[in-house]
Amino acid sequence: MEVTGAQALVRSLECQGVDVVFGLPGGAILPAYDPLRSSTLRHVLVRHEQGAGHAAEGYAWATGRVGVCLVTSGPGATNLVTALADAYMDSVPMVAITGQVPTAMIGTDAFQESDITGITGPVTKHNELVTSAERIPAAIAEAFHIASSGRPGPVLVDLPKDILQAQFTWSWPPVLDLPGYRVPGPPDPALVRQAAELLHQARRPVLYVGGGVVKSDSHEALRELAEVAQAPVTTTLMARGAFPDAHPLALGMPGMHGMYAAVAALQECDLVVALGARFDDRVTGRLADFAPKAKVVHVDIDPAEIGKNRAADVAIVGDLRTVLADLAEAMRALVTGRGPAKTADWVATTAGWKRSYPLRYTQASDGPLKPQYVVERLSALTGGEAIVVAGVGQHQMHAAQHYSFTKPRGWINSGGLGTMGFAVPAAMGAQLGRPGELVVAVDGDGCFQMTAQELATCAIEGLPIKVLIFNNGFLGMVRQWQELFYEERYSEVHLGREIPDYVKLAEAYGCVGLRCESPGDVDAVLEKALAVTDVPVVVDFRTHDAEGVFPMVPAGHANDDIVLGPEFTAAEQQAAARKEVIA
Amino acid sequence: MTTHTLSVLVENKPGVLAHVAALFSRRAFNITSLSVGPTSDERVSRMTIVVDGACTPVDQVHKQLEKLVRVLKVVELEQDAAVERELALIKVRVDPALRAELLDVAAAFRANVVDLDPRTLVLEAVCSPGKLDALLGQLERHGTCELVRTGLIAIGRGSETITDEDQAQREARADATPVPA
Numbered sequence: 001m002e003v004t005g006a007q008a009l010v011r012s013l014e015c016q017g018v019d020v021v022f023g024l025p026g027g028a029i030l031p032a033y034d035p036l037r038s039s040t041l042r043h044v045l046v047r048h049e050q051g052a053g054h055a056a057e058g059y060a061w062a063t064g065r066v067g068v069c070l071v072t073s074g075p076g077a078t079n080l081v082t083a084l085a086d087a088y089m090d091s092v093p094m095v096a097i098t099g100q101v102p103t104a105m106i107g108t109d110a111f112q113e114s115d116i117t118g119i120t121g122p123v124t125k126h127n128e129l130v131t132s133a134e135r136i137p138a139a140i141a142e143a144f145h146i147a148s149s150g151r152p153g154p155v156l157v158d159l160p161k162d163i164l165q166a167q168f169t170w171s172w173p174p175v176l177d178l179p180g181y182r183v184p185g186p187p188d189p190a191l192v193r194q195a196a197e198l199l200h201q202a203r204r205p206v207l208y209v210g211g212g213v214v215k216s217d218s219h220e221a222l223r224e225l226a227e228v229a230q231a232p233v234t235t236t237l238m239a240r241g242a243f244p245d246a247h248p249l250a251l252g253m254p255g256m257h258g259m260y261a262a263v264a265a266l267q268e269c270d271l272v273v274a275l276g277a278r279f280d281d282r283v284t285g286r287l288a289d290f291a292p293k294a295k296v297v298h299v300d301i302d303p304a305e306i307g308k309n310r311a312a313d314v315a316i317v318g319d320l321r322t323v324l325a326d327l328a329e330a331m332r333a334l335v336t337g338r339g340p341a342k343t344a345d346w347v348a349t350t351a352g353w354k355r356s357y358p359l360r361y362t363q364a365s366d367g368p369l370k371p372q373y374v375v376e377r378l379s380a381l382t383g384g385e386a387i388v389v390a391g392v393g394q395h396q397m398h399a400a401q402h403y404s405f406t407k408p409r410g411w412i413n414s415g416g417l418g419t420m421g422f423a424v425p426a427a428m429g430a431q432l433g434r435p436g437e438l439v440v441a442v443d444g445d446g447c448f449q450m451t452a453q454e455l456a457t458c459a460i461e462g463l464p465i466k467v468l469i470f471n472n473g474f475l476g477m478v479r480q481w482q483e484l485f486y487e488e489r490y491s492e493v494h495l496g497r498e499i500p501d502y503v504k505l506a507e508a509y510g511c512v513g514l515r516c517e518s519p520g521d522v523d524a525v526l527e528k529a530l531a532v533t534d535v536p537v538v539v540d541f542r543t544h545d546a547e548g549v550f551p552m553v554p555a556g557h558a559n560d561d562i563v564l565g566p567e568f569t570a571a572e573q574q575a576a577a578r579k580e581v582i583a
Numbered sequence: 584m585t586t587h588t589l590s591v592l593v594e595n596k597p598g599v600l601a602h603v604a605a606l607f608s609r610r611a612f613n614i615t616s617l618s619v620g621p622t623s624d625e626r627v628s629r630m631t632i633v634v635d636g637a638c639t640p641v642d643q644v645h646k647q648l649e650k651l652v653r654v655l656k657v658v659e660l661e662q663d664a665a666v667e668r669e670l671a672l673i674k675v676r677v678d679p680a681l682r683a684e685l686l687d688v689a690a691a692f693r694a695n696v697v698d699l700d701p702r703t704l705v706l707e708a709v710c711s712p713g714k715l716d717a718l719l720g721q722l723e724r725h726g727t728c729e730l731v732r733t734g735l736i737a738i739g740r741g742s743e744t745i746t747d748e749d750q751a752q753r754e755a756r757a758d759a760t761p762v763p764a
Contacts (some may be wrong), residue, residue, distance in 0.1 A: 182649065303646050
């Protein structure tokens with residue numbers, strides 16, 4: 001059967017099982033938009049291509065499936081770059097399809113031409129400029145395979161306009177030709193046994209859980225392993241929800257704004273078991289002083305992560321889906337054969353740290369509204385069951401710290417790249433991937449204004465996301481750094497609270513707009529927002545502008561230098577530095 | 584300077600060199616030289632990359648290169664176990680008084696005269712990197728006015744070839760066979 005390249009593209013996407021495509025048409029991609037009219041694919045017309053990219057990411061985070069976006073050449077493609085870089089840093093499976101000027105015009109500075117494969121090389125797992133229509137089915141199938149297998153990531157397929165218009169004979173499935181693409185096989189059983197031995201011998205083990213556990217859907221095996229090994233668990237910013245925060249072995253988030261117990265446990269442990277985590281600088285602090293007494297077991301699907309930042313004593317390259325199950329089984333065998341792990345003292349110590357140095361803030365009933373309080377009330381009112389999406393900054397840290405996560409794929413944020421403006425479009429993508437579920441974007445006023453235009457898309461598509469703006473009138477995280485490290489010399493961080501009027505803005509976009517200024521109103525306003533099920537809701541929470549995020553490890557410092565913050569006394573801070581249990 | 588020599592087999596497709604170059608730039612890897620050419624299999628090109636080991640972790644270079652989809656195989660060639668050669672074309676000023684001496688130097692390094700002019704000559708030298716540096720040192724006093732080097736190429740000694748498949752590779756390939764929907 002004869003088809004055009006454009007028809008082949010749409011059919012290939014259908015054959016891949018794609019249900020939603022986020023996109024925005026333009027000149028070079030026009031041929032693809034014609035067959036889209038009669039396709040089963042749902043196309044979501046975004047207002048800016050960056051929104052399409054982050055929506056595809058949000059969809060992928062929420063569902064585990066590949067997120068897809070479709071844009072035109074030149075500026076359409078360059079507007080995607082931030083989202084691709086974001087997906088690359090956070091290993092989000094995504095396929096981006098870009099139009100390109102006709103092959104004969106490539107290199108001539110044609111209208112809306114950009115070398116998007118050249119531009120995105122360093123921020124994609126793979127990309128390809130397709131040069132024949134016959135190649136389209138295989139290029140699309142390969143893109144989906146590469147994006148979703150191994151360590152996931154974004155793949156870009158660039159399609160010149162003449163290729164989309166050319167005719168050829170359709171056939172499916174195509175033969176994938178990827179002789180250089182390797183995916184790790186099953187783990188070496190000897191290494192798994194070695195890792196289990198180390199874990200069984202350890203007296204002070206910590207499971208350092210990264211985003212890989214969420215991506216491989218191996219949270220159940222993680223829980224088994226933690227319980228059999230009686231090992232405390234830290235979940236990084238990328239892994240919030242991989243282990244329930246209410247579990248007695250849960251220490252919460254490690255790192256620069258991590259919980260004291262998680263940070264201290266990693267510093268004092270004798271064994272770190274890194275599971276799909278990459279020893280990121282925001283977790284390790286000064287690398288040379290990270291977990292100084294610990295041996296390291298490192299499990300990752302990407303061989304290049306092993307030994308990149310921290311040498312491993314036992315390194316296992318493989319998919320956590322199998323490795324974690326194998327490790328739990330090996331551990332159970334050791335416990336059965338040789339008796340339970342001897343970690344009771346250590347578990348008691350870490351629990352003591354949790355009690356002694358909890359997250360602390362003060363919400364006066366008539367005082368300024370604290371962002372932590374809003375997150376806590378959201379957590380209580382949703383039972384930890386909402387899909388929470390965050391931008392980047394103080395609100396993101398407050399959400400990661402104070403929301404009590406109960407399950408994986410309930411937390412979506414921009415971790416590695418730190419992309420302000422991520423939340424609204426990512427929430428849109430998450431809502432499309434998980435219709436009927438509650439999706440709440442916790443956003444800052446600075447972040448919100450970078451991608452707020454996607455509220456129009458959400459309203460028109462009937463996506464009832466809730467956007468809680470923590471409006472402190474500042475670029476809050478930058479303000480906090482200027483306060484702490486530039487002696488309160490505030491430079492270009494004041495945005496102002498009143499412009500825009502977020503309630504009117506919400507209404508202009510066809511959303512419900514609410515405002516909350518005092519702690520006493522938080523529950524009522526949240527309940528009102530959560531009750532809306534047909535259109536998006538935007539809530540303007542007027543939060544305290546001088547509130548900081550604590551604990552904090554100053555950049556470049558060792559994690560032992562953790563600062564508990566103004567809510568703790570000097571005596572408590574000193575006791576914390578000595579790693580004492582005081583409660 | 585400690586250098587490492589990597590032989591890299593890549594698919595002979597457009598954009599591959601750009602992917603490799605982008606990787607080196609993205610990861611702040613320092614390279615001393617890079618040379619590319621076809622192999623006996625028209626689908627495959629071979630790159631020889633010399634990495635500055637002092638400021639670049641060669642293990643990371645190796646692993647990151649292997650992650651590129653169009654890269655088929657990466658092998659580090661140990662200096663003792665490989666033949667390493669570089670071709671240089673060197674334009675040297677000819678002082679009539681020193682002409683005989685210059686030709687003696689060329690002969691000692693088995694460098695050929697490939698162009699001759701009343702004032703200059705062009706030498707073609709094929710050497711190991713150390714020997715080439717020695718030749719260039721000798722020519723300095725004559726006045727080297729232009730130099731072009733190909734960058735190192737290298738091949739493993741003995742009967743083993745770079746395309747011999749090892750056990751791990753065969754397994755990896757068997758696991759990776761994808762079946763599209």
